[in-house]
Amino acid sequence: MDMNEIKEIFFQECEEQLAELESGLLKLNDGDRDPETVNAVFRAVHSIKGGAGAFGLDDLVSFAHVFETTLDCVRSNRLEPNQDVLKVMLKSADVLADLTNAARDGGSVDEARSRQLIKELEALANGELPPASAAEPAPKAVAPAPEPVAAPPVNEEGFQPVAFSFEDFEANEPALIEATCYEIVFRPKSELYAKGNDATLLLRDLSRLGEMSIHCDMDGLPPLDRMNPEAAYFSWKISLKTDKGEDAIRSVFEFAEWDCDLDIALADGCAVDASEELPMQPVPFDLSMLDEAPVGSVEEEEQIATRDRDAAVSAAETASNVLQMAQSSTRAPAEAQKNATAAASAAAQQAASAATPTIRVDLDRVDRLINLVGELVINQAMLSQSVIENDTNGTSSINMGLEELQQLTREIQDSVMAIRAQPVKPVFQRMSRIVREIADMTGKSVRLVTEGENTEVDKTVIDKLAEPLTHMIRNAVDHGLETPEKRLAAGKSAEGTVRLTAKHRSGRIVIELADDGAGINREKVRQKAIDNDLIAADANLSDEEIDNLIFHAGFSTADKISDISGRGVGMDVVKRSIQALGGRINISSKPGQGSVFTMSLPLTLAVLDGMVVTVANQTLVVPLTAIVETLQPEASAIHSFGATQRLISIRNSFCPLVDVGRILNFRATQANPVEGVALLVESEGGGQRALMVDAIQGQRQVVIKSLEANYTHVPGIAAATILGDGRVALILDVDAIVAASRGQTLKPEMSLAAAG
């Protein structure tokens, strides 16, 4: 494993931590006050900070640190996580994500924004006190400090001790009444470094508690040739004069406690300069390097700290620390148990204990497996069929074996499919950020409600879903929802709601985006369409047709007239990308009540439970999920309606009868309904239809095969499959068939080039 691979793992973990962070914050936002939630949030930030420190990602570390400090206040109940606080925190989570991305892919972040947030976070950490100076408990020293004791000696290993002075801590709080002196012996173990902690940072944090003097004990340092670069040889003896008590000291070492030997004892006298009492040779450290940065600039301080650290810890050590971090994950669970009460632990530890073990596999390998299993299923079906055909003397053992084989293949298939199927949750989570940002920009108050985020869909669909969804969310918040004032005037609550739901339906995933805004202003849309020559001025359009105009390519200039419930902005792009996925998008809008966009997307590569039917001597598969019931029509139940339409009465309600063979152009004349079977289907557009087919062959699980791969999209057909006899059967697109029966003809989209 080289450094880049480890780094890549870190970033992948970061992504998981960020997701954890965001969902935790959202839970808090919804009023969850479970301390475990707060801890989870805290852990996420801490892990990112720890890992980032190991890779020297200073921006990330410094921001995470401030964030962490504020979160710690929440954790210790010093800060009430109310809406305002969480708003800042959610923004901070966004910035943290940005910083992570910037660290991974290069690029820059909005520095002004992150600096602003750092200030806000610090202000929160200090109980809303004015920011800046209050954030730094160690203001610049006034009194002259003892100068570093001469030039530090260079010992025989050529190890240059780093000079520390105590000038900053001398006259820190002259008004302190009950400052107590503690003698702290801090002896880090190598695990401490391995987990991305840093003695320098701990010491600096400690220095903020009060007046401090540090002596580094280098006695344990072996000669260079015997030195293990990953081991820890230094220990520190610290005299600290503080009024904060022992708990404060312990909290500094909270995450390092079990990776170091820590003795805290009350000292007799308050001798800050305790060098003469110490048996070892005092090595003065210039702590001013850590704190000499003027108040407020945490980044700079961190950078100095990092530089400082770099002097002490060689680059090689950092690299091997990380290696150890990976290795130590096996040890971690035991340790985690030991410290079960500890709220947070270091990065590797908690990653191992929190998540179930996973492996990352190349998608191609999974795809290959899925294809092979698909073949297996088809082969198994063919085998069963031929056995049944040749089974004259009822060889039951073969049949039993085949049944078992069938169950096994089905189970294998389910498991394999589950590998590729992923919940839509990550995409939905990303949307909550977009809602926040747009809401901020437009000054609207918006609540995003997500449902069915565990609905699983193929990974390729998820990946391609984000972009159109982002676009639509933007539109919904920007143009769909009204301003709070308008909402109140219309008798709605000031806070708009955007609802994002996912569910499975008819072997497809249906994603719905609903807002409770003003709905589409049809008059303006129509006018706009006329202005853009999309429709004739006297065209007579239904409401639905007007709504659908916004998907028209020529409509996308609408942002110039911002007041149109202007969803035309790029909606044609949205529609195109949904269609490229083999999906459809619909809109329904009610003036004053909002709009609903419904996207239906295929679960690519998935299998489907289907009803195998015969239509005009062709075998077709109807997705079982679409079928409500099947029935044998009687002549008395069929009623002609107008010239060509026919209705079937089912329990005294009338349902249009749709001849599938006619719509797919398999036959020239309408079939006689009495000779066939009617499938009552429910389409996503709402409403039931009775689909006429000639006969039902049975139910079967079929593997969806793409028609688009070698051919093209065929209207009315969702996909193809291969049946037990090895022939291709087409899978019916029920929604398209129903839509066609409403009069919208299936467009005979010519493929393979219409003549020349």
Place this chain on the structure above:
Amino acid sequence: MTYAAKNLTTGGRELIAFRVGDQEFCVNIMAVREIRGWTPATPMPHAPSYVLGVINLRGAVLPIVDLSARLGMKPAEPTVRHVIIVAQVKNQVVGLLVDAVSDILTVRDEEIQPTPDISSEFEKSFARGVLAIEGRMICLVELEAVFPHEEREAA
């Protein structure tokens, strides 16, 4: 000798010749994946008349095109004696129904004569040249011209 090596040494190319009706055509052998017997195809709704349907090619759905009809000739009536040339066109795989595969030809580029100046734009659009071999005339077909990609995307 590999195809590429042969190509280098002789400056020639290999073509697969086949018969459609009473005419002979050929395509670049590199585009041909396999040749297989006719199996009944599943018709597609709303397909152009020259698309006979789709068949199962080891798990992949393969559209079958009646080349005779596609080239504007009499539609074929497929029998077991017909063969399907499975060919790669751009990134799609298409099955071409032809009467029979007759030959594998190795020709040099200079043996390919330019398409004669005929009136029909249609023939000119897919013919990349003609070959005179043993008194026969074989038309070199450019598959990418027969199945223009843009139109499929537009569909």
